[in-house]
Amino acid sequence: MNTPATGPQPIGRRGAIKALAGALSTGMLAACNGMGRPLSDAEKLSLNQSVEGKVYWLGDEAYEVARGSTCYRANKPKRYPQVIVQPLSDKDVVAAVKFAKAHGLKVTTRSGGHSWSASHIRDHCVLIDMARMQEISIDPATQTLWVNPGMIGSVINRHLEPHGLVVPTAHHPSPGIGGFCLNGGFGWNSRLWGNGARHVLAVDVVNADGELIRADATQNSDFWWAARGGGAGFFGVIVRMHLQARPRPKYWKATVYSFDNAAAVFDDVMTWACNIVPHVPPYLELVMSTTANKRETGEPCPARISIAALAITDDEAQADAALALLDSVPHREKANFKVEKVPTTLEERYQSGFKADPAGMRFAADNMYTDAPTEVLVPRLRKVFLELPTPHTHTFWFAWGPCKPFPKDMALSMQGPIFLGTYTLWEDEAQDTMMAAWPPMQMKALSDLSLGGQLNDENMLHHPQRYYTDEAWAKYEALRQKHDPQGRFEGFLGKPMPL
Ligand SMILES: Cc1cc2nc3c(=O)[nH]c(=O)nc-3n(C[C@H](O)[C@H](O)[C@H](O)COP(=O)(O)OP(=O)(O)OC[C@H]3O[C@@H](n4cnc5c(N)ncnc54)[C@H](O)[C@@H]3O)c2cc1C
Structure with missing residues (x-):
């Protein structure tokens, strides 16, 4: 299977040289403390010696490879931490945070580096990259x-x-x-x-x-x-x-219908999907997505739409009954590709996820939850689903509802019955500005229908919107003030509540 390696992901020699040239052109080669004073060799040595893992200072030869490897997307942000620490132990993390505190630097953390916004890569911080701790x-x-x-x-x-x-x-x-x-x-x-x-x-x-x-x-x-x-x-x-x-669960079973001409069936299929949300059983994942590349070859094509459902349960009859919900998908007899109630595995599902978002691509994303009435929502979704700017761009609809209230013992508080996410994928650096702007532009155009966003696919830097209920946000702000009064931790990249 094509699963990328667990540890830091190489960005390649050319990429590293190019990005380092970018850093050089900004004149940021000397690592500084929080006041902008260059750190002395002795100060740097104090961190190097207290950490068993690796330390990469801004200006080090290997810095750019270490920075690029913290981020899944190929369009690495032009933001430069003062130092990147790859701890091997809790003790190393403690040392890195204490160093940041002593030198007035902020801290960010990277776990798997898949934040679409690369929110851990920030200027002037200590970036703690957890990739080497794998227990x-x-x-x-x-x-x-x-x-x-x-x-x-x-x-x-x-x-x-x-x-x-x-x-x-x-x-x-x-x-x-x-x-x-x-x-x-x-x-x-x-x-x-x-x-x-x-x-x-x-x-x-x-x-x-x-x-x-x-x-x-x-x-x-x-x-x-x-x-x-x-x-x-x-x-x-x-x-x-x-x-x-x-x-x-014993049974992972899937039904998929895919239509090559998404535009022809979009209104009927999307109307069906939005109306069926209240009836989707909890052990069924129902997804609709459009993309503009051919299923078999990946060649560019006009937008095609897939309706995919995955039942995950111990009871095969229950799985089949849940998938029977898709018997009412409009035009399904005309689908260009179909599989019905086929057994699948978790590994196969991961591979399918990897195929949609392969390593090495440039990415941008944005998302929203909505509870807009079907007749209002469907016509408004045509553009974001059908006018995809690159072959591998995909827009995604997911039946999250019917929503159960979240328990109060977690900060997670934002949800809605329908989740919409849009993801641009491209390869040419020359398209960076245009492609990065596309997802927030689409989601902003729908903001009157939005309940708020899901943090995992956030793009709050370019599209501030609500990611918490008022109650959860008030509590969170108070706790951040209480436990990090000096703002040691960098925090959100953008605004997690509406402006
Ligand atoms: C290809 C792809 C597919 C995805 N599919 C899904 C999906 O199916 N479902 C879904 O819900 N999401 C999905 N996501 C979104 C993904 O789950 C989120 O971006 C998530 O934050 C990634 O976790 P990470 O550890 O890799 O991220 P990181 O980029 O390492 O972390 C994200 C942010 O969380 C904070 N953070 C991370 N680790 C720590 C830590 N140890 N301590 C303190 N703060 C920390 C930092 O602020 C960091 O910037 C997908 C993303 C990609 C790129």
Whole structure:
């Protein structure tokens, strides 16, 4: 399977040289403290010597490779941390945060580096890249596991398979479990089991003073609450997570209908989908997506639309009954590709996710939840679904509802019955500005229909919108002030609430 490597991802020699030239042209080659004074060799040495893992200073030869490898997307942001630390232990993380504190620098953290906005790559900070800490310990008796946040979802589920267990992870193999759960997390069977955030039983965190603490429902519970869906505003570095796993369901069965001429069937199919949301059982994932490349060859083509449903359950009859919901898909007899009620596996699903968002591409994303009435929504969606700017761009509709209220013991608070996400994929650097602008432009055009956004696919830098309820946001702001009064942790890249 084409799963990318777990550790830092190489950006290639040419990419590194090019990006370093960018840094050089900005005259940012000397690492500085928080006041802009260049750090002395002795000051740098103090960090190098207190960290067992790797340290890359701005200006070091290997810096740009280390910076680029923290980020899945090929369009690396032009933002430059003062230093990148790749810890091997909790002690290294403590040392990095204490160094930041002593020198007035801010801290960001990277787990798997799949944030679409690359929110961990910021100017003038200490970037803690958790990629080298890769421990997992499973307790089959309690169906729980301890894991470092830089471990990627598909690898965790491979470790869990012999125990008959699974955790909800991203539908793509390589997002880190850390960012996935911290930002909410739509994962396998999340409509039934809840988001990734809900599976976080405890976290070990290095706080703003550089102390290692454990947080769960009974101790340091502010940190636990925020780790469950708080996103990039989290006021600490999560070094370890205790997760609830689930017994792995026996049946993974799928139905897919794909139409080559999306424009011809769009109104009927989208109307059907929006109207069926209240009837989608919790163990069924129902997705519609458009893309503009041929299924078999990947060659460019006019937008085609797929309706895909995945039933995940222990009861085969229940899976088949759920998939029978798709018997009423309009025009399904004319589908150019169809599979009905076929068994599939988690590995196959990960591969399919990888095919949609392959490594090495340039990416931008944005999203929203909506509860707009079908007749209002469908005509407004034509542009974002049908006028895709590149062959691999895809727009995605997901039936999240009927929504159950989120419990109050987590920061994750934003949801809506229909999730919409749009993702531009391109290869040519010359298209960067145009392609990066496309997703927020589409979502802003629909903002009168939006309830707010999902943090995992956020683009709040270019499209501020609501990511929390008022109640959760007020609590979060107060906790950030209480636990990180000096703003040691960089926080959101953009505005997580409407302007
Ligand atoms: C190809 C692709 C497919 C995806 N598919 C899905 C999907 O199916 N479902 C879904 O819900 N999401 C999906 N996502 C979104 C993804 O889950 C989020 O971007 C998530 O944040 C990625 O986790 P990460 O650890 O790789 O991210 P990172 O980029 O490492 O982290 C994201 C942010 O979280 C914070 N953070 C991360 N780790 C820590 C830590 N240890 N301590 C403190 N703060 C931390 C930082 O602010 C960081 O900028 C996908 C993303 C991509 C690129």
